[in-house]
Amino acid sequence: MRNIKLVEVRSEIAAGTRGASLGIDALKIASLDKTSDFFTKFDPINVQDANNFLWKGNKHPHAKYIDGVYQVLKNVYSTIESLRLEKLFPIVLAGDHSTAAGTIMGIKAADPEKRLGVIWIDAHADLHTPYTTPSGNMHGMPLAMCIQTDNFECQVNDPSEETKQYWEKIKKIGGDSPKIKAEDIVFISVRDTEEPENYLMKKHGIKNFTTEEVRKLGVGKVAEMALEMLKDCDQIYISFDVDSLDSSISVGTGTPVPNGLTVEEALALNEELIKDKRVCCWEIVEVNPTLDTENLMAENAFDILEATTKSLVDNF
Numbered sequence: 303m304r305n306i307k308l309v310e311v312r313s314e315i316a317a318g319t320r321g322a323s324l325g326i327d328a329l330k331i332a333s334l335d336k337t338s339d340f341f342t343k344f345d346p347i348n349v350q351d352a353n354n355f356l357w358k359g360n361k362h363p364h365a366k367y368i369d370g371v372y373q374v375l376k377n378v379y380s381t382i383e384s385l386r387l388e389k390l391f392p393i394v395l396a397g398d399h400s401t402a403a404g405t406i407m408g409i410k411a412a413d414p415e416k417r418l419g420v421i422w423i424d425a426h427a428d429l430h431t432p433y434t435t436p437s438g439n440m441h442g443m444p445l446a447m448c449i450q451t452d453n454f455e456c457q458v459n460d461p462s463e464e465t466k467q468y469w470e471k472i473k474k475i476g477g478d479s480p481k482i483k484a485e486d487i488v489f490i491s492v493r494d495t496e497e498p499e500n501y502l503m504k505k506h507g508i509k510n511f512t513t514e515e516v517r518k519l520g521v522g523k524v525a526e527m528a529l530e531m532l533k534d535c536d537q538i539y540i541s542f543d544v545d546s547l548d549s550s551i552s553v554g555t556g557t558p559v560p561n562g563l564t565v566e567e568a569l570a571l572n573e574e575l576i577k578d579k580r581v582c583c584w585e586i587v588e589v590n591p592t593l594d595t596e597n598l599m600a601e602n603a604f605d606i607l608e609a610t611t612k613s614l615v616d617n618f
Contacts, residue, residue, distance in 0.1 A: 304618045306611065307390040308344035309381060313351040313374045315367040316400035316440035317588070319556040323353055323397045325589030328554075328600035329607065336601070340608050344393075347385075350377045351397075364461040365432040368468040371440050372475075375404035375447075379475050382408025386582065393611060394585035398556075399428060402541045402585060403444035407476035409539055409583055414477070419486040419535030420445070421528055421575060423568070424543035425559035427492050427499040427510075432469050433457040434498035441556075441588075446502075447472055448481040456498035484508060486535055488528045490571065491516065491546045494559045513548075513561050521567055525574035538580045542572055542610075543588050544603050554599025555588045565602045572606055573613040584610060 314322040333340050355370030362368045378401045385392050386409055394405055410418055422428070422445065430442040434456050446453065450473045461469070484506035492510045495503070503510065509531055511524050519527070532538055545555045548562035563571070576584055589603050 304391045304614060305389065306344060306614070307385050307392050308346040309349060309385070309392045309394045310346045311349045311351065311374070311378055311394060311396040311401045313353065313401050314397040315353055315355050315370045315374070317398035317556050318437060318439040319590065319593070320356070321590040321592030322556060322588055323351065324591050325397055325600065326395045328589055328591035328597055329395060329604050332597060332601040332604035336604065338604070338608060340611070347381060349381050362438070362462065362465045362468070364435060364438050364459040365440055365443070365465050365469060366438045368440060368465055368472070371400055372468050372472050374401055375407070375472060375475055378404025379407040379411065382583070383411040383476070386412030391614070392583045394583065396585060396587045398441040399424070399541070399543055399587045400441045400444050402587065403447040403472070404475070405583060405585060406448045406481050406539060409537065410481040411476040413537065416536035417486065417534060418482050419488070419532035419538045420482055421488050421490065421538060421540045422492070423490045423541065423546045423571065424492055425494045425545040425557065425562060426543070427489060427495045427503060429499040429502045430496070432461040432465055433459050434496070435459065436496060445487060449484045450480045451502065453498050453502060456501050486532060488531050490524065490528065491563050493561055494557070513563060516563065516567055516571070521570040522574060525571060529575065529578050536580065537582045538578060539583045539585070540572065540575055540581060541585045541587065542568070542606070544586065544599060545588055547602070551602060552599060554590055554594025554597070556590050556593070565605065569606045569609050572610040576610050576614045577617040584614070
């Protein structure tokens with residue numbers, strides 16, 4: 303059995319709506335409702351968050367709470383690096399999606415010679431920078447951090463000097479070089495992007511398997527094709543944002559978008575992808591129970607978490 307380590311990151315400062323820090327406990331409540339013993343099997347690591355920055359007010363309109371985000375990313379990075387150095391398999395339960403950058407930085411730092419591919423299952427491309435973001439919310443920036451882009455070609459904002467300094471520091475966590483190549487990103491179900499992100503996707507030839515393609519080709523074929531696209535990568539990290547699910551079922555997340563995956567499709571997709579022996583880390587993010595009176599999002603997300611972990615264990 304792979305040595306799985308559960309990592310809990312209750313950070314929500316990079317999201318636009320409050321409440322994602324409660325997602326992990328919502329998953330635990332869902333597991334109790336389903337009488338699952340999942341959480342008794344693992345001794346989780348808690349990564350220190352910086353949610354207290356929310357009380358201090360935001361001084362960075364084009365990269366909200368970037369000072370706190372920098373701290374959290376460093377914490378996630380060092381946690382994941384040490385787990386990977388011990389050859390453990392992190393399953394990360396996180397709040398807002400910005401922390402995925404810290405995860406990627408940690409994986410890369412533990413094995414700097416290994417080429418890392420990313421499968422990003424999400425409604426959003428998360429390729430914005432402080433220079434291009436329409437909202438300033440940093441959960442839309444983790445992949446830009448990891449490919450070390452500013453995307454000046456599409457600049458619309460003029461961030462403050464302090465914001466720029468923090469942005470430079472964030473891009474250099476774990477070393478001053480890109481942690482992944484942009485062409486080693488594969489998107490699945492991305493459908494809510496802005497022009498600066500479309501520009502980068504086109505520039506680097508980043509493939510996005512649309513929801514329609516998942517339906518037409520079938521989950522198995524999409525998983526096979528996504529993994530084949532990363533054939534030159536030695537390691538693969540999978541990040542699953544619950545807003546990849548259709549907005550009819552993903553009410554319990556901050557940014558629901560129509561025309562997404564069904565729970566069954568997402569479950570089968572993650573089950574299939576994680577069978578690849580190069581996968582070294584899997585992550586689920588952005589469950590927000592404050593937006594969901596029935597805890598339905600967390601229950602669906604928990605089913606996906608449990609099934610994916612079982613697939614990992616069964617196929618080792």
